[in-house]
Amino acid sequence: MKPETNTLERSQTSRMPSWELPPANIREEHEAYLLELEMPGVSKNGIEVTVENNELTIVGHRQDEPPKGEVVYRESRHGDYRRSFEIDTSIDTGKISAKMEQGILKLTLPKAESVKPRKIQVVD
Template identity: 35%
Template sequence: MSTELTATPAQTPAAPETTRGVPVWRPLTDVVETRDGPMLVLEMPGVAPEDVEVTLEKRVLTVRGRGRNPQPENLRPAHLEYEPGDYERAFALSEDFDAERIEAVMRNGVLTLSLPRAAEAQPRTIRVKAA
């Protein structure tokens, strides 16, 4: 049984309009397959854990992050590598994920989501016997 996870291509900026006057970016995302299910690793620099919203509705996992633009006092940036803004990305999940066990951890601008498969969806190897 294969696990299906579909994402839109990473493009910058994302399609949603903003009411805050900042761009909305589609965070770069790595998908890593683990024994329990896929893990998503999203880059969202400038986003604090309390400013992240993860929702799952009708098999669509949506991640939103509200970026902060801290300006150091009495300093003016000479060069910026990224433009601060908000982040949003959605993923269509197959039905074999256990929604109650999804976990999210935010550390240093990187959000890690663990998407465990439901027990009945865990892949198993079938032993072949000689006849």
């Protein structure tokens, strides 16, 4: 049984047309969920992580200026990023930590004590 599989789900409704949706990787480890989001052009000062009710929202504001001059060719959208995930009570929201490394936001979402795997000693 793996109730955790439903813990982190993107809520589709929160996508707004003006925001860029950053690609995400989510992995579960023993003690925490690790969430990585690609947000090139965002430094650590441009990150906002909020938890409201069951929703974890990450907003990344771009600080990099587009280069000077006229556009010859352009593929990037150069918008701010936003993405929301639904989280449940298995995450200790008070202990979420974040790190920004070359445009990758790395969030550690520690599991609440109650859901951590526990070794039970056998006593006779």
